Amino acid sequence: MLPLAVSCGETAGIGPEIIARSYSADGTPRFAIGNPTHFEGFGVSVVPIDTPAEARAAMTKGLPVLVHDIPGPATPGTPQAAQAPGVVSAIARAVELTQSGAASAVVTAPIHKKALQDGAGFAYPGHTEYLAALGGNVDVVMMLASDALRVVPATIHIALSEVPTALTADLLEQVIRTTAKGLTSDFGITAPRIAIAGLNPHAGEGGAMGHEELDWITPLIERLRADGLDLTGPSSADTMFHARARQGYDAAVCMYHDQALIPIKTLDFDRGVNVTLGLPFIRTSPDHGTAFDIAGKGIANPTSMAAAIDMAAQMVARRAAAKVA
């Protein structure tokens, strides 16, 4: 397998640390992209490399770090404006190397939007939107995945009061279709079963607590079903996520951020992975932030980064198997 390309993320955050600490000599081949000195001090040998082709051999000695221009030392907790352009271009380089066939997938460490806005004029609301632009302005969805559950929020970082207007039939259709395709191409599920949450409590209870289900969510689900998609819902969100209910679907499409994030984080906080579906390449990331408060202390939990790397490797294997078949 080609190595995974792991962008370093915000240098003042826990990115370099969790990348270093999720390294093991016999792990999935990967290389970080960043300033090699930023990865030092976490009890892992760092091996600077100049091309991705060196990564596999370097893995036996330590964490391979593809040298990238990010000037100066890491300053935990305090972002450096001079480093912001390098943090952004490390993401673009990971994508480029993956698309050119030098790496197998993109794994990203957390970025800090404000630091990148201030230091590099970064105009995207987040990683996902930037990657969608790099991938050719494709329709993407954010999936949170763990061993126990996969969820896709149809609306994400907006106020709860804006959800009912932001959520449209066109948006939901795109989210459902992109999710179904991604489950097939990247998770190897040939006929994915998708559960759709209601927007309102008790999924509206026949119009008693909100009308969106009756007005357009149910008709949309019926139309997509007639088109061959295996969908259930709209279901009462509070009874969709217990163990028995989760057996009935491969992913749940939720209407807003916390409807999706409450169940996955409450179930499996450490091993949640952020997956972007719809891109021409595979991308995963840990589902936490830069954690400035604990950066540089050597106490960050690398579990989610390790899970993101594992999941990227599994997705690469499935895409490869699908191509052969």
Added chain:
Amino acid sequence: MRPKLAIVPGDPSGIGPELIAKLLSEDGVCQAADIILVGDAHLWQRGAEQAGVEVTLNTIEEGAIGGFEGLVHLDLATVDPDQVQVAAVTVAGGTTSLRCLDKALDLAQAGLVDGVLFAPFNKAAMTSAGLNAEDEHRYMARYLGFTGYHSEINVLDDLMTTRVTSHIGLKDVAANIDAPGIQRAIELAHATLARSGKARPHVAVAALNPHAGDNGKFGSEEIDIIEPVVKACQDRQMHVTGPWPSDTVFLKAKRGEVDAVVTMYHDQGQIAIKLMGFERGVTVAGGLPIPVATPAHGTAFDIAGQGIANVSATRQAFDLLVRMATTAKTEAAL
């Protein structure tokens, strides 16, 4: 002080009578309280048969209830045995549900019992029988002539959740988040926890918006409304914290760091509670003058009459009710 509790069988088409029969045969139940079973003898016999356990009905006259001890039974005639059907929404099932509940509330209001436990009701059956209220909580408040603030509280093990908004459309939630509403939900959690024996409970308040609004970037309700209420509670020496992002606040609960989470809307709390313990959840009629508890699950028509219903939520409801009723009784005695 050993409390006296009234227990009603719930809708006989469901698993209610079976659950109560199982509850009564659990270790420690009849030792923890004096219990009066309120309802037709055939309903309790039916439950015992379904559960495969013995329930001895020590029937007493209504006039002799004062100072009862042990396990006794108040016989009613609310439904003909022939009218009881398994796994069916019936007017008869709704009628017996309501009349048994009414009698238990009468006993509580007369000071003859310290709390009421009911097995699951079927809302459609009760509605057809004249519930004439949004749910059984509103029905009970009206029956008791109680006009103060009350709201259902969802309980899982040692965690309670109260809500600022409940059964309304999501588009109406933000407009209904206001300081008095948050204050009431905090105080309800606080008072109910105190009643259940927590001297200085930690009440965590959930945010409305993702990432608690991220400093106003996705919604300003946290800054404008929620934070000032939390601050005011802290100024009154209450252990209240928040607003916390709702996708991680339940992890604090899982770790035992908080006793209650005040949620802004229905699914925020219900998703987490049902996910963490679908089998064990309890609902408390928060704010009512008498302690009332019930298992959070429904009548489970799919398994009714088979003897396989899981008693754990009913047991949790009973144990919590014993604590609440004991406190209420102790306070009344002071």
